[in-house]
Amino acid sequence: MNYPDHEWSLIIFNILGDLSVGVFVALGIVHFYAARKTDAKQASQLSTRALLVLGPILVLGMLAVLGHVGNPERMFNMLSNLDTSWLAREVAFYGAFLVVGGVFAVLQAITLLSPAQQERLPEGFRKALPTLRPILAWVAALLGLAFVFSAAMIYYDPRLAARQTGWAHLYTPILFFADTGMLGALALGVGFVGNYLWLQRKQKEPGAKETLSIQEGLLRDAIQGASFVSIALIGVLFVTIPIYLVSLGAENNNLNEAILDMLHTDFAMLWFLRLFLAFTGAGILSAFAWYLAVRPQRRQRLFYLMIVGAFVCVLASEVIARYLFYGRNAVLLIGGM
């Protein structure tokens, strides 16, 4: 049985992809909120730089997944079977998200230009921007979510169910979407902290003081939202995981037993670490971040540290979760034979 060990590229691809979609959607929500609370200019100060970081992350994800396939130069063949293949759909949605999101990011970046620079753009184009941007943002967000959904369906697919890798369970889509939400929210929190610190360094520019205090308010609001989302999602995961394990046990076949057995033996330590890190990051540290966010003027440094720590823990936990997810497949190939 020659089963190659290509899963790391899939783990990286899925995590970067989900993270990007999560950040994009969270950014949309935050931007909408910030524009209502202050004005479009402040909102764009908060969100645009974070948006621009997504491009390279998505390209990195794409390069990673090409490590999984044997013939990367034929990658466009992967769009040939959109009719029945969730894998083809996943690739299509990922590509479309990258392109539409990229165009949106470029249009959004225009707001960072000085008024004089903006003047130089063609008049008609400038007039169209306010209508164009939200449309593209919506389309990109939907494409991104469709990507996450198709990615989950690759494993959830009833045609794969027979392999009994434990994939064809609601746990799979919940894992993928919870992952998207938690990573997205917390990564955005980290991005905002970075953005704020960057603005702080440019304090000398005229009007910076005022901008800064508005930005600080927005940052705190955003982090409250992010921690709330991650706490809620970790709650969902911690309800789903026991249900999943119980249902594997209840189905009572050798392969499910093998999965459960692995979690008790070879993978016990990893499994524990996964749960511990998720709980620490998305639970405890997020709760702390929330606590500090609602009390301005207190412990700035610690506040930033909490959000960064929460993100790092959740990221590590997700890497392990995906590793375990694919680990089940490798073991069971032999059982199927």
Next chain:
Amino acid sequence: MAQYGFYVDLNACIGCKACQMACKDRAGNEPGINWRRVIEVGGGEWRQSGTSWTPDIFAYFLPTACHHCSNPPCLPVCPTAAISKDDNGIVKINVEQCIGCHYCEWACLWGAPQFYEDRGIVDKCDFCKDIVDAGGSPACVEACPMRAMEWGDIEELRASHPGATFAVVPLADPQDFGPNSTYTAHVASTDRVGEILNQEEI
């Protein structure tokens, strides 16, 4: 549309692996890749009678390859549409189109599609389509010195071997995929369940 399939009499098979070698030879497969595999299955225990212990053991061989399923799960999941099923029911991978994503490997219950590290593609048993289309027999069937294997229309094979079945250990339960191999089970396996003895080899 016809549906080709394989039949093997497990009582006749002596596990010489001539089919496996003939297949490798015809397909030019390097070590480690076997489109047809011969699984050794065995079991048993020591039995005590009076003061003496005697072994009560059994073993048999199971040649297996792609089953050219009627409803193959490998086919629809392929993102490149590289997998097709022809008029004789042969399921074939177009290696020019394949990108080597491994998805068909995940979908197949029996480990038939196999990855070629050097070429970056996946390929599997194609029922010796070129030979069969030209009027010959698949290399594995031709090579068997015990004449344990037959090929042809699966319905005819099933009709001419009453009692032939796919339910032989250790082949995975076919669900609704409709694998088109059928076996006359080994006599030793009717009341006992063995396990795979040559795991590293297959």
